[in-house]
Amino acid sequence: MYGSRGVGAFAGRRASAAVLGAVLLITGCSSGDDEGGGSGKGADAAITQQPKGASPFWVNPQGNAAQQMADLEKDGKKAEAEQVRKIAEQPTAEWISPENPEEQTRGFTEAADEAGRTALLVLYNIPHRDCGQYSQGGAADGDAYRSFIDGVAKGIGDRAATVILEPDAVLHLVDGCTPEKFHEERYDLLSGAVDKLTGLKNTTVYLDAGNAGWGSPDQIHEPLKWAGLDKADGFSVNVSNFYSTEDSIAYGKKLSAKVGDKPFVIDTSRNGNGPYTQGDADERWCNPPGRALGETPTTETADPLVDAYLWVKRPGESDGECKGGPKAGEWWEDYAVKLAEAGDRD
Numbered sequence: 001m002y003g004s005r006g007v008g009a010f011a012g013r014r015a016s017a018a019v020l021g022a023v024l025l026i027t028g029c030s031s032g033d034d035e036g037g038g039s040g041k042g043a044d045a046a047i048t049q050q051p052k053g054a055s056p057f058w059v060n061p062q063g064n065a066a067q068q069m070a071d072l073e074k075d076g077k078k079a080e081a082e083q084v085r086k087i088a089e090q091p092t093a094e095w096i097s098p099e100n101p102e103e104q105t106r107g108f109t110e111a112a113d114e115a116g117r118t119a120l121l122v123l124y125n126i127p128h129r130d131c132g133q134y135s136q137g138g139a140a141d142g143d144a145y146r147s148f149i150d151g152v153a154k155g156i157g158d159r160a161a162t163v164i165l166e167p168d169a170v171l172h173l174v175d176g177c178t179p180e181k182f183h184e185e186r187y188d189l190l191s192g193a194v195d196k197l198t199g200l201k202n203t204t205v206y207l208d209a210g211n212a213g214w215g216s217p218d219q220i221h222e223p224l225k226w227a228g229l230d231k232a233d234g235f236s237v238n239v240s241n242f243y244s245t246e247d248s249i250a251y252g253k254k255l256s257a258k259v260g261d262k263p264f265v266i267d268t269s270r271n272g273n274g275p276y277t278q279g280d281a282d283e284r285w286c287n288p289p290g291r292a293l294g295e296t297p298t299t300e301t302a303d304p305l306v307d308a309y310l311w312v313k314r315p316g317e318s319d320g321e322c323k324g325g326p327k328a329g330e331w332w333e334d335y336a337v338k339l340a341e342a343g344d345r346d
Contacts, residue, residue: 045085052116065087083337106155119156122312124167125145156197158201160202161200164206165206198233206234208235232262268309270339286320294309317330
């Protein structure tokens with residue numbers, strides 16, 4: 001394991017779950033009205049969209065957290081349900097699984113478009129993903145990956161989407177985790193994906209660039225360029241990790257200065273209390289205790305180079321089978337509730 005990698009996996013999201021996007025309760029979404037605000041308080045209040053001016057990203061009213069909240073309410077766990085609501089009412093990324101990527105992305109982007117919002121998608125399917133760790137897997141080979149990207153692109157079409165491209169894919173080429181024999185193909189696949197996705201009319205692409213704790217921008221800026229960053233809209237930092245927004249901005253700005261002043265986005269989903277510093281250093285990233293929700297998703301950030309704070313990692317879903325957690329990507333109620341309690345900014 002690599003303590004700084006911090007990528008939680010959600011490749012396990014089945015097509016059957018994602019496909020509900022195709023019929024995604026457009027009836028349950030709030031309208032695309034710019035002032036259509038967040039959900040009202042109370043256990044029975046519906047999940048709606050956040051105000052578009054500050055947070056243009058789509059809230060999935062039938063996302064995992066929303067469904068878990070409904071189950072808690074049904075079981076009479078009102079206090080826990082209200083904590084999970086803090087997650088459910090925010091726009092979080094949809095991690096596209098390899099099964100039926102075209103159908104998934106079409107469903108999510110159509111539902112987002114109907115609500116007047118932008119879908120936030122994560123592509124995490126690069127071959128030899130995660131170096132055999134908790135989130136191992138990915139496409140069987142380069143052709144399978146290209147087919148996956150083609151399906152994603154067809155599903156998005158001309159609708160608005162923001163794509164986080166392949167968390168850790170470049171980082172693991174730099175830190176020695178991914179064997180050398182796979183490097184050339186990975187650079188080619190990433191560059192091709194950037195080309196395909198940036199060719200879409202209303203799609204913004206951020207190539208993942210690690211986090212503030214793994215190493216130095218000096219180590220990764222050239223590999224990012226080899227992977228197509230010059231053609232992308234920017235890069236992402238802190239995906240599924242816990243480094244503070246302040247530290248993430250500092251890291252991102254140093255890296256930006258080396259890659260043509262590219263803008264970037266920060267995953268703030270669980271960074272409210274910063275990184276965990278106890279226990280096994282190699283697994284501090286994995287379900288660390290005492291963490292908190294961070295800044296809610298918004299395009300109103302503390303620095304002009306930061307395009308947005310995003311919830312890329314889906315709070316409440318496990319990083320992997322460590323510290324008592326379930327498999328990567330599975331819902332963990334106790335952890336979700338504790339994140340929300342610790343991150344209460346009311």
